[in-house]
Amino acid sequence: MFDKPFKDAISRLPSAEKDKLIFRLLKKDLDLANRLLFELVSSDSQEDRRREAKKRIDNMIAKSRNRLYSSPGILLMEMKNVSGVINEHVNITKDKYGEVYLQLFVLNEYLQMYNDHFKDASPGKSYTFNLYLVAKVFKIMILLKKMHEEILVDFANDLEKAGRLFGDNPGLMNAARYNGLDVNWLIENKIPDNIAEREKDLRQNGYLK
Numbered sequence: 019m020f021d022k023p024f025k026d027a028i029s030r031l032p033s034a035e036k037d038k039l040i041f042r043l044l045k046k047d048l049d050l051a052n053r054l055l056f057e058l059v060s061s062d063s064q065e066d067r068r069r070e071a072k073k074r075i076d077n078m079i080a081k082s083r084n085r086l087y088s089s090p091g092i093l094l095m096e097m098k099n100v101s102g103v104i105n106e107h108v109n110i111t112k113d114k115y116g117e118v119y120l121q122l123f124v125l126n127e128y129l130q131m132y133n134d135h136f137k138d139a140s141p142g143k144s145y146t147f148n149l150y151l152v153a154k155v156f157k158i159m160i161l162l163k164k165m166h167e168e169i170l171v172d173f174a175n176d177l178e179k180a181g182r183l184f185g186d187n188p189g190l191m192n193a194a195r196y197n198g199l200d201v202n203w204l205i206e207n208k209i210p211d212n213i214a215e216r217e218k219d220l221r222q223n224g225y226l227k
Contacts, residue, residue: 052110068116071107075100075120079127090136090147097128097150115169118161122176125154129183129190137187148193153226155180155199156217159209174207181205197225 031039045051056062062070078100082093104120107113129151136144162170181204184190194201198220203209210216220226 049106049109053112056110064111064113064116067107067111068113068119071103071116071120072123074103075124078103079124079131082128083131090132090139090144093128093132093135094147094150097124100124100128114161114165118158118165118173121154121158121161122173122180125151125158126176126179126183129180129187133183133187133190137189139189141189141192144189145193148190149197149226151184151190152194152197152199155184155194155204156213156226159203159213160217163209163211163213170207170209177204177207 043050056067078096082096101121101124104117104124107120108117132147132151136147162173181201184194184201184204191201198216203213217226
């Protein structure tokens with residue numbers, strides 16, 4: 019991003035001047051500031067922060083369960099808000115295992131709520147949310163394939179649960195099939211090695227959008 023002469027010039031700045039510049043930049047980039055705070059100062063581990071993030075998510079999901087929904091669109095909006103908590107956690111901690119764990123947890127919790135309320139919703143009302151869930155599954159599978167193969171065992175039950183919840187919803191299954199998702203990959207814990215390339219090709223051909 020920056021060429022060598024610029025980096026060299028920054029390196030030659032007096033220490034006090036560099037400190038001033040760093041603090042000015044951190045004020046404009048809170049994600050970076052929080053990440054440095056976690057890495058340099060905090061005594062919390064990734065697991066500690068993961069538990070904190072899950073508590074926040076549990077509270078948000080609990081509020082969702084206590085509401086009456088008029089459309090899948092409201093549930094979609096809330097699910098995106100919950101995903102923001104995960105993104106914040108990952109940006110600060112770089113917790114890749116936690117990202118998969120939390121994404122799968124949220125997916126299954128909302129699938130259970132969604133199936134109960136909107137199993138019989140018309141395609142016109144539910145397709146956008148169905149598509150969001152399908153895209154979410156692809157993201158989770160891609161993340162898993164970047165991790166050590168043995169880690170897949172940790173998530174086998176949650177993957178199977180997600181696949182079976184998809185199968186319980188005809189509209190969601192139609193969206194999955196149309197957009198190239200085979201739920202048997204989840205149920206059987208057999209994610210294709212080239213899942214990232216498959217997802218890219220699908221998007222290039224107008225799917226998952």
